[in-house]
Amino acid sequence: MASVTARIGSATPADRDRGVDALRALAILGVVAGHWLVTTWVHGPGGKVYISSPLAYLPALTPLSWVFQTLAVFFFVGGYAAARSLRSATGYPAWVRARTGRLLRPVGPLALVWTGIAAGMALHGMPYGTIRALALPAVGPLWFLAVFAALSAATPLLLRVRPGAVAVSAFAVVLVVDALRFGEAGPDWLKWVNLVAGWLLPYVLGVGWAGGALASRRAAVALLAGGAAGTAVLVAGFGYPASMVGVTGAEISNLGPPTLAAVCFGVAQVGLALLVREPLARLMRRPRLWAAVAVANLGAMTLFLWHQTALTATVLAALRFGDVPGLLTPPTDPVWPLYRLAWLPVFAAPLGAVWLLQRARRRFDDRVS
Template identity: 55%
Template sequence: MRDRSLWYRSLWGPPLNSIRTAARRIDAATPVERDRATDALRAFAILGVVLGHWLVTALVADGGTLRTASPLHFMPWLAPISWMFQTLAVFFLVGGHVATKGYASARARGVTYGRWLRLRLTRLFKPVAAVVTLWAVAAGCLLATGAEAGTIHTLVKLALSPLWFLLVFAALTAATPLLTRLNPLWPLAVVLHVDLIRFGLGGPSWLGWMNLAAGWLVPYTLGAAWTRGELDGRRAGWVLLSGGAVATAGLVAWAGYPASMVGVPGAAVSNLNPPTLAAVTFGLAQCGLALLLRDRLRRAMRRPLAWAAVALVNLSAMTIFLWHQTALMATTATGLLAGRLPGLHTAPDDLTWVVARLAWLPVFVLSLAVCWSAFRTYEQGTRRVRGRRSRVVVVHRSGRAEAKVTDGA
């Protein structure tokens, strides 16, 4: 038994030691004053969205076409899954905090608004060029080979769906100087009145698109309040968590809002597209929980391995977000060569599909890793030459970049 243990140690020891060494270097290179909880919250928010999409988005092979479906349509009692993985509110909370803090720092250093905004938007949109170009070429090739128009529309829409989020986030980022003192109750009041007119008074459905800005402005301005120090105590977190949870439960139970916090194909109302009052109150609860977890996350991030993993996710946040749907579709398309595979091409209408889909998650991760390897330079820049310091170490020590891990997205 001891010989086997020594064999395992000799096999895995060197790689694990290299990982630990790299993690310690990243940990040592991180400024002491850095709030690692902010990076951890962003990483969890991004990974939550990715995992949520992989679990609730199905591409069903129906004859010669592919169509989208959701297990939440066939099994609505699975709605709590969407509560765990619809984490965009936390992303906007962190984004508002980082943007307002970064803008204040830029002003103190004499950096103009135009230069500050240009640097942020460049980091945000540079990775977009690659995914848009690839899918423009892919759509042209599919048309040339006679693929069904419905299939092409489904694939392109799914691949480019993350872009709506970036456009909203970019608009809020550009408006940051105007939002630094805005009370979150103002955009919340807008969402409340829009839904009241839409659902209570029979107003036009297009009015709901006002919530696309107002709805995400609520957590974004909460992030600005965090920067101002107004959310430092635990009381604020508990008020947001309890108030948001009670309000959401009431809206679902008595006001007819869907229980699912993501869009469900075929549903009359989507909580996310555009955001409804229920989605916003649910986001308030999530933001409250995030604020309450800050101290625990700071303690957890003192571990070099945990911090290194969070730092690396943040360095590739946009690449992961933009390419995770492509990874899903690439796996689905490749799997068609073997026929209709359970959990990949079949209708998500029972728990068997759920179990099969969970088994496919490692394959999606591998496919996303391939996409990351091919396209990460659009976000991180070119690979370092031999003898230069690690990219993670460089960005942590760079006063100019304020660490891309923090300011990315």
């Protein structure tokens, strides 16, 4: 372990922004841990399996969604990294091919695996509703990847405009769409405009940060305070859900697609990320911590895309055993979260195996090319 840590440290360029890498790793960890804690299934009539959520039964756990819903930080750091790498690239087409290749490389294997799993479940007579309930959480990250890839491809355009103006415009779009959506004055499909506008805001803030904006502590504090205040007002005064993740059975989800409350919450997260970046960079001087962060960053997209598949594979294996505590029991008991916590290492094992396979495949592709 010490030799691996030493090799990672010696291979890291001296000018590497370890604080940004730490933010990306924390964002990925938040997404993975959050999904593993709130995604659950229960047995229903006729042998069917339904998706559920502990937040629907244990509302005291809602504050956990404020900790683990870190997608805004993911997009913020993504915008920063894309803008920085584009400035040193030799050309836009080559940059886009390389970047989208890294983003989309894990998608093909994921699609093949889930095509096989879905076909196998259908051949074994599993009800369509059960197949859908098991597959949707696993392929859900593809929505966010599609938006992230589109924003990455648009980075050259975003570098030519004022990031602040784009951020304000994106915020205004989300505000108008929410007003029309919840005022029942617009078509239902209009809400999906927020899928792009809502994540464009933190992404373009990251692009601006790479260009020297948001450099002052005052700007970070303003984003944190303004975003937190906006979220509190919307939740307390306008009926937005307090949970920053979707809750099964809830009328409104802050993430399906992003609402104004989720966007304000994301702005607060961006402010907090700016404030903690330097302390994180100092922590990353510790070799073991930096090694863990570097390893997470090497397979960030693999972890993001495959973590729900690792969870679902465990649930599929447990179906034959009935109501397995923490996996296939209603999350109504206050003890349920403890059962789920005990399962986290089990979910991590197949995810780690996928990460190793993807790294081996990438090394093979690099040697062949």
